[in-house]
Amino acid sequence: MKYLRSFALFWWNFVVGDDWRVAAGLAIGLGLTSLLTHKGVNAWWLLPLAVALLLAGSLWGETRRGPS
Amino acid sequence: MRRPGRISDPAEVSTSTILLILGAFLASAVEFVEALTIVLGVGIVRGWRSTLIGVTAATIVLAVLIAALGPALQVIPIGTLRLIVGALLLAFGLQWLRKAILRSSGYTPHKDEDAVFRREREEAAQAGNEQRAGLDWYSFTVSFKGVLLEGLEVVFIVISFGSAQGRLGLAAAGAGAALVLVVGAGVLARGPLQRVPENNIKFVVGLLLTSFGCFWGAEGAGVNWPGDEVSLLGVVAFLGALSFVLVRLLRRQRLALVPAEVKA
Numbered sequence: 001m002k003y004l005r006s007f008a009l010f011w012w013n014f015v016v017g018d019d020w021r022v023a024a025g026l027a028i029g030l031g032l033t034s035l036l037t038h039k040g041v042n043a044w045w046l047l048p049l050a051v052a053l054l055l056a057g058s059l060w061g062e063t064r065r066g067p068s
Numbered sequence: 069m070r071r072p073g074r075i076s077d078p079a080e081v082s083t084s085t086i087l088l089i090l091g092a093f094l095a096s097a098v099e100f101v102e103a104l105t106i107v108l109g110v111g112i113v114r115g116w117r118s119t120l121i122g123v124t125a126a127t128i129v130l131a132v133l134i135a136a137l138g139p140a141l142q143v144i145p146i147g148t149l150r151l152i153v154g155a156l157l158l159a160f161g162l163q164w165l166r167k168a169i170l171r172s173s174g175y176t177p178h179k180d181e182d183a184v185f186r187r188e189r190e191e192a193a194q195a196g197n198e199q200r201a202g203l204d205w206y207s208f209t210v211s212f213k214g215v216l217l218e219g220l221e222v223v224f225i226v227i228s229f230g231s232a233q234g235r236l237g238l239a240a241a242g243a244g245a246a247l248v249l250v251v252g253a254g255v256l257a258r259g260p261l262q263r264v265p266e267n268n269i270k271f272v273v274g275l276l277l278t279s280f281g282c283f284w285g286a287e288g289a290g291v292n293w294p295g296d297e298v299s300l301l302g303v304v305a306f307l308g309a310l311s312f313v314l315v316r317l318l319r320r321q322r323l324a325l326v327p328a329e330v331k332a
Binding site: 026030052058 | 156160289291321
């Protein structure tokens with residue numbers, strides 16, 4: 001059980017990292033892009049915009065506390 | 069206009085091919101520098117036999133992983149593969165970019181390979197002398213874990229970069245060149261590679277991983293990029309400019325937070 005937990009934690013840190021909200025936002029961004037594309041909208045702009053907002057938002061949240 | 073999901077012609081050298089090799093080379097170089105620091109720290113203090121057996125064992129595990137994952141990924145349809153790889157690269161690349169921006173703006177300290185090397189040496193000197201299967205168990209496990217964990221990131225980047233563009237060989241060649249360069253420089257320097265501008269490289273790698281993630285993720289979701297592969301350069305430029313602005317803003321914000329007496 002301990003090894004299973006360590007294994008899961010390793011992959012969580014590897015893929016998701018420090019801010020799970022960024023990973024969740026990316027999943028939503030990709031889902032929305034797929035949805036819009038299937039409705040006939042060529043939403044190439046959505047993902048770069050989502051990345052920009054998620055990156056800025058995550059950094060803003062991280063730096064509110066000041067330098068570590 | 070290129071159809072979404074098409075794999076590049078092997079003979080065609082495109083913008084994305086150059087960026088792919090550059091990305092695989094730089095990302096691998098950074099990970100190899102980190103692995104080299106660990107291996108040198110242990111090997112110099114406790115001897116090379118068990119340390120190098122640990123390195124070899126980890127390399128075999130990584131090679132098995134590549135041999136298993138590489139062909140397995142080829143049976144997945146390219147559109148689905150790009151969606152999955154794009155999502156993973158986005159999540160992974162944004163972590164690198166975020167850390168690089170925090171370091172460049174002064175919010176977190178830069179990584180000091182020399183300090184890591186000194187710490188590894190101190191820990192290696194203080195560790196007990198447990199022998200298992202004729203090996204110095206500390207040297208074996210530390211070098212095995214160090215190479216395996218840093219190597220996993222290399223494997224992930226090489227496989228994702230290579231498979232999504234159908235150019236696994238080129239991505240692996242980029243990583244191989246980085247390995248030869250880093251190990252060669254390490255042997256010549258006989259110490260950790262302190263002068264490697266690690267944060268700057270991580271910045272570029274984070275930017276490339278995130279840009280490729282955006283490009284392939286959107287393509288996998290069915291998007292037709294305007295201007296085809298040229299738009300990848302547009303994504304790199306957009307995210308590069310954004311990162312530059314974020315570093316400047318965060319630097320200004322950090323300086324505003326520093327009390328006046330500290331500034332004086």
